[in-house]
Amino acid sequence: MNLLQSSDVILQKQKELQEKRQKINALKKQVKVLESKELSILREINNIDYQLDKTERELSNAEARLGEAQSNLLVLTNQLKIMERNLKNRSLNYKDMLKDVFKENNTHDDIWQVFLGEKSSFDFLAIPYYVRCMFKIEANRLKTIDQQRREIAEKRKEWEEEKKRVENLVEEIEQKKAYIEKMKSEKSAYLEDIRKQKRLQQQTIATLERESKEIEALINKLASDKVAKAKKGNLSWPVIGSITSGFGMRRHPLLGGAPMFHTGIDISASYGTPVKAVAPGRVIFAGWYGGYGKLVILDHGGGISTLYAHLSRIVVNLEEQVSEGEVIGYVGSTGLSTGPHLHFEVRVNGEPKDPTLWLK
Structure with missing residues (x-):
């Protein structure tokens, strides 16, 4: 290769080197953009994790409330069944007793209504005093049981409403949690895509930098060879002598x-x-x-x-x-x-x- 050819090759390689360096600079800018996006997504995921943790605590509290409502409903339902059963049994017993006492009066009124004083078609005073006292005591007991039954039924109704509210709340929180988890999954997938792009860019940069170093070394060698060829046999003598x-x-x-x-x-x-x-x-x-x-x-x-x-x-x-x-x-x-x-x-x-x- 003569000096002219060597110069052409050097110019060609210098142009190639410049193009690779421009590509490297452009890729590095792209990597910076990707790193900025990566940091932004990481912050978003961190915030999503915070929201998810908060939602899970809310769900845990709501589920605890639901458990409490279900437990109270179970207790009140059992109590109500017992009250209704007791009330029914005692009512039947007292009706039988009343029938025996009032059978001579030939009344068709509901014995329980008579017993509770709601209506009467006969002379209640005709009954002996001690019998009247006994039935009044029993009537008060039945009224008390019935009142307790009503109170328990009211509480049960309140807890059923609470259970319904909490069930709706749990459903709402679960939907919120599902949405947050979906959002996190999407952000994580996007983050992985960004990181994949960044890795590819960095690999390309590494390849271009390696190639640039090889071209630079070749340029230096060609330049050195060019200088050497230009000077070889053309150096002046440092002193005149043998x-x-x-x-x-x-x-x-x-x-x-x-x-x-x-x-x-x-x-x-x-x-x-x-x-x-x-x-x-x-x-x-x-x-x-x-x-x-x-x-x-x-x-x-x-x-x-x-x-x-x-x-x-x-x-x-x-x-x-x-x-x-x-x-x-x-x-x-x-x-x-x-x-x-x-x-x-x-x-x-x-x-x-x-x-x-x-x-x-």
Whole structure:
């Protein structure tokens, strides 16, 4: 791929990256809207739960009232049955007694009506006094029983009305509860739908972000390769001189001839010779660095950097922008050095490369 083709691919990938980032931003806005809806629905469900709890308490109280009404009705119904049975039995007994006493009077009046004093067709005074007293006492007893029966019947009627009211209330509350439960079910289903949409959006965002990172990495690589191709074989020489030690394995002259990998080239030059930047760049290091002595490192972009070591003096500052051919220091012999020379390196993404392939 030539430089022109590389530029076209980079532009295409940058456009693709921009489109994906726009999609990501749009999806993130949608997620925020969904999160807002989710929060709103959660609040509604929380309020529904409160209403449901309140309704269940109301229903529990109403059912307790209904139970009380049913219990009281049962008791009063039993009492009323007993009263009516007693009243009937005593009435029959007393009617029989009255018939025996009044059979000589040949009356056709209802004995009970006579007994209660509602009407009479004979002379009640003709009955002996003690008999009259006995029947009056019994009549009062029957009246008392009948009055109690009437009172119980009235109470029973009241409790029947209460039971009916409470039954209607229970039905009303149950309908209300059913409505609230239905509303909660609908809101919960809607909430799950919102959460499903949000999960899908988030998954799409994650996919787009991963793809964006891959495209970004590819763009950086293409840009780095483009810069490397543009600069490879086109860098100016930092100093004019001959190469005294090449790139690759060698025996180190100061370490007992130990075999070591030489990460750059040594260029012979007299002490104080100006050292120049091989291409425009930014100073990312300027100072002392172990065996390199006084060192300057320039970043040329695209992952390409150059190193200038063993300088006697440095004349640039950190983060300073320099031009091609600009003096950055002077040849020296600082650090681990056998004499005045320039140790020069070219690195691509931190990896040392043979400088002779990059210099003009």
